[in-house]
Amino acid sequence: MSADAEQHGRNRPIRCLIAKVGLDGHDRGAHVIARAFRDAGFEVVYSGLHRAPDEIVQAAVQEDVDVLGISILSGAHNSLVPKVVDGLKRHGAFADTLLIVGGIIPEEDRPELRDLGVAAIFGPGTPMEETIEFVRENAPRRE
Amino acid sequence: MAGDDTSGRDxxxxxxxxxxxxxxxxxxxxxxxxxxxxxxxxxxxxxxARLHPHAGDAAVVGITGSPGAGKSTLVDKLAAAYRDRGDTVGVVAVDPSSPYSGGSVLGxxxxxxxxxxxxxxxxxxxxxRGRLGGLSTATTDAITALDAFGKDVVIVETVGAGQSEVDIVRTADTVGVLVQPDSGDDVQMLKAGILEIGDVFVVNKADLDGAARTVAELEEMLHRRDVGAGAGKHGHGSVSQSGGESHADGARSDGADAAADWEPRVVETVATSGEGIEDLVDALDAHAAYLRSSGVGEAKAQQRHGEKIRRLVRGDLTELLEAELDRRGGVDALAERVRSGETDPYTVADAVVEPLRECLDGQRVDNKRTPTAAESDPGDDRD
Structure with a gap:
């Protein structure tokens, strides 16, 4: 067991899933975020385009990510995000996954998303450092 | 959910x-x-350790090949084919991490x-994650977890670039090597030692020009490999692996002998369209059946466990000795003493390892004595 003790203090990278959900085909923002997260030292799983909420849930659960970042530019966030949240809850993965949303979310929709459990919403023009800093500070420590 | 505590009994x-x-x-x-x-x-x-007794039933398939050969797409189609016939599937995809930030995009x-x-x-x-030795241990342990979970097939996908990746894929029961048509690089890669580990060779993107030539080249190389293995077999000795295996394990040459009975197959696929996937599944199945019927599967499993034991022992010892080096002021300080002419590397190494050697030797002497000096341990005898 000494080997275990030896590893105890080691930092592990923050694991993130960057997910494109629904029908919009704009993934430039998701790519930029994925690269920036990688450069910040995170392990980033990228889902690819046009994922259904169930597929996002599957990926988040199987990859055991600390952070789930959903990029939505289609305007369908009010129907898509709740489905993802339900799925995470079904697998017992909601409580310790930091859920963030990026994209174009009108101000009036934000309170509802926050009530659902979205920790932060990053609109267009958010400085990358702000997003990275937020993730560093809020990613669950569960080891 | 459990999993948040780190202290002893928890x-x-x-x-x-x-x-x-x-x-x-x-x-x-x-x-x-x-x-x-x-x-x-x-x-x-x-x-x-606790999952180990529940593992051992899954067919473990390793898929390797150079970047861009179409591994991920092929694995996707392969997984779908297994699912179609009712098998459950686990996939472990190993990706390199960025040498600069330590981060990675796992695509x-x-x-x-x-x-x-x-x-x-x-x-x-x-x-x-930039670690070399630990990766194959982590990967094989992840396979054990998927196996214990009850997956019928576990697919391991790695870039066949470095030694550690070759090590990973070699732990699979059946190894598929992907080759792109008409690419000199891939032939180089095969020369670099991947040819020896392939049970099934997949010429992917077989709709491209040059596929037929690549198939012919592969078959030619495989034929030569068979001849080579046959010669080694007759030689029946320690030098049969002189082709590049630096391992001194006897188990390794056993595996090579047995593998000579399996005629590696070359399969053509177009992973994007799914063409040839059935042939590939057939070839992988045939190899699995061969492993079962010939007893080679058991021999390979034994060899795999042997390598795992070696790897764990080596890793544990390295950690112990690194700690010992630190206690002695760190390797840099020791190196500086060598540089300044105060001592030499052999003396330092001997000094570090000597207590360990004495301890192990001492234990062996104790063990030998145990049968004759049974009275020295009255607890057991009086019961």
């Missing part, structure tokens, strides 16, 4: 919960176990389109 309880939940089929538990394995987190060795999942949303395909991306 760790035990956490492992109890995780193992029970994993064996009960909870995906979350399987995912968490693999995370602990990947992080080499406290208690992970106990976890793997293999993008290609998993055919089985997306199907929870009976458990796909896990693993980053190489």
């Amino acid at each position: 760790l035990d309880a956490r492992n109890d919960d995780l193992v029970a939940a994993l064996l009960a089929g909870e995906h979350r538990a399987l995912a968490r176990v693999i995370t602990l394995i990947e992080n080499r987190a406290p208690g992970h060795r106990d976890l793997v 293999d999942r993008i290609r998993m389109a055919s089985t997306n949303g199907d929870m009976d395909v458990f796909f896990r991306s693993m980053s190489a």
Whole structure:
């Protein structure tokens, strides 16, 4: 067991899933975020385009990510995000996954998303450092 | 959910919960176990040890090939083919990490389109995280977890670039090597030692020009490999592996002897369209059947366990000795003493290892004495 003790203090990278959900085909923002997260030292799983909420849930659960970042530019966030949240809850993965949303979310929709459990919403023009800093500070420590 | 505590007894309880939940089929538990394995987190060795008795039934298929050969797409189609016949599938995809930030973008999942949303395909991306030796241990442990979970087939996907990746894929029961048509690079790669580990060769993108030539070249090389292995067999000795294996293990040459009875197959596929996937599945099945009927499967498993034991012992010893080096002022200080002419590397190494050697030798002497000096341990005798 000494080997275990030896590893105890080691930092592990923050694991993130960057997910494109629904029908919009704009993934430039998701790519930029994925690269920036990688450069910040995170392990980033990228889902690819046009994922259904169930597929996002599957990926988040199987990859055991600390952070789930959903990029939505289609305007369908009010129907898509709740489905993802339900799925995470079904697998017992909601409580310790930091859920963030990026994209174009009108101000009036934000309170509802926050009530659902979205920790932060990053609109267009958010400085990358702000997003990275937020993730560093809020990613669950569960080891 | 269990898994948040790290202190002694809690760790035990956490492992109890995780193992029970994993064996009960909870995906979350399987995912968490693999995370602990990947992080080499406290208690992970106990976890793997507990899962070990439940593993051993899955067919483990390794897929390797150079970047861009179409591994991820092929694995996707392969997983779908296994699912079509009712098998459950686990996938471990190993990706290199950035040497600069330590971070990585794990993109293999993008290609998993055919089985997306199907929870009976458990796909896990693993980053190489810059560590060399630990990666193959972590990967084989993750395979054990998927196996214990009850997956019928576990596919391991790696870039066939470095030694550690070759090591990983070699731990599979059946190894598929992907080759692109008409690419000189791939022929180079095969020369670099991957030819020896392939049971099935897949010429992917077979709709491209040059596929037929690549198939012919491969078959030619494989034929030469067979001749080489046959010669080694007759030689029946220690030099049969002089072709490049530096391992001194007897087990290694046993494996090479046995593998000579399996005629490696060359299969053509177009992974994007799914063409040839059935042929590939047939070839992989044929190899699995060969492993069972010939007894080679058992020999390979034994060899694999042997390598694992060696790797664990080596890793544990390295850690012990690194700690000892630190206690002696660190390797830099010792190196400086060598540089300044005060001592030499051999004396330093002897000094560091000597206590360990004495301790192990002492133990062996004790063991030898035990039968004759049984009275020295009255506790057992009086019962």
